[in-house]
Amino acid sequence: MSNELEAFLEYITVTRALSKKSVEAYKSDLCAIEKKLSKPLICLDTQKLMSVLFSYKNKRTLNRKLSSVNAFFEFCYKQHFSSQKTKLKFAKIPKLLPKFLSYEDILSGLDLIDRTNWIGKRDYALILFLYASGTRISECLELMLGDIEEGWLHVRHAKGEKERIVPLAKVAKKAVDEYMFASAINKEYVWCNYQGGKLSRISAYKITQKYLGVSPHVLRHSYATSLIRGGADLRVVQELLGHASLLTTQIYTHIQKQDLKDTVEVCHPMAKEKI
Structure with a gap:
């Protein structure tokens, strides 16, 4: 080197x-x-x-x-190691809409979970938590017992070591509480495996794949999409997701534009005219 x-x-x-x-x-x-x-x-x-x-x-x-x-x-x-300011151009990549699930899709997947045991309660709570918080899976798995307080989630292990605080829906908080009570395991982290150890990324992936057919990251996209469709300001979504740049968040505006286009095509009489 x-x-x-x-x-x-x-x-x-x-x-x-x-x-x-x-x-x-x-x-x-x-x-x-x-x-x-x-x-x-x-x-x-x-x-x-x-x-x-x-x-x-x-x-x-x-x-x-x-x-x-x-x-x-x-x-x-x-640092004056080089006298030339070199900057190479990036390859052009077509912009693709991030994959996401509707709220109804998520509810359908949750209905498949057997919540008569604590593992089922954990899977149910994990999916709800990811959709309700928009956290990255790495942030989610680092969650510790004191990081949820009075309806707020303290994301301590964020990307780039930048901490943030986001509100957590009551239904998700209730699911987490029920899972924690049912597990009755003395643990440091919120999300654990059946042995009481910290839940791994591959295990989290298997959970969301089993019930929803997607990776955990799709739930983050679903969270952002739901907010944008509900009328949330783009900068607020940026803050909630923990994006360093607004440019990263702007991909979700394509969803908003597509919604507007679909609405016009369905509702406006001229959109149905054939020329």
């Missing part, structure tokens, strides 16, 4: 205080490029660098690598 790369990793770890997973992602991306060309990243010209990057056929993967490289070069320029 080059000295410049070591300095960059120290910068994003200490100064920017990025999460451990984010730092590992940057390290993995940038070290892999240096290793492929057997030269320090800062010494590579743009043409050689692009030849390596474009070996990644998946555009989303490519853009993640480009993001890492651009962040590194920006750091090097600001």
Whole structure:
């Protein structure tokens, strides 16, 4: 690993205080490029660098690598390690609407859960909690006993280590309380497996997949979609989701536009005219 790369990793770890997973992602991306060309990243010209990057056929993967490289070069320029301000263009990716479920879809899935035992109560509470809070699954699984208080959820392990507080619907809080009471396990974390240990991401995935046929992240999209369709302000949704940039939240405006288009096509007489 080059000295410049070591300095960059120290910068994003200490100064920017990025999460451990984010730092590992940057390290993995940038070290892999240096290793492929057997030269320090800062010494590579743009043409050689692009030849390596474009070996990644998946555009989303490519853009993640480009993001890492651009962040590194920006750091090097600001620290005067490089006299050139290099910024590589991202590959164009068609905007796709995030997959989401309607409230009715979620209720149908919840009806399938056998709540006569504490495991069933846990699965029921987990799904309701994810839909009612919009938390990332990583944030959800880090939830500790004191993080829900008087209808508010304190998200302590947010992306980028940024904490936030969001309201939690009473029905979700009640489901969590019922699960906690039924489990009767002395535990540190709210969500646990049948042995009392912390619930894993794969187990959470299996739960939402079993009853809803989707990943836990789809419930986060469903939460945001429900808010936008209900008339919530985009900046409020940004705050609730914990997005650093409003640009990330703006994907949900496409849902709003599609709703308006569908309404006009159904309700306006001219929309049905054939020319």
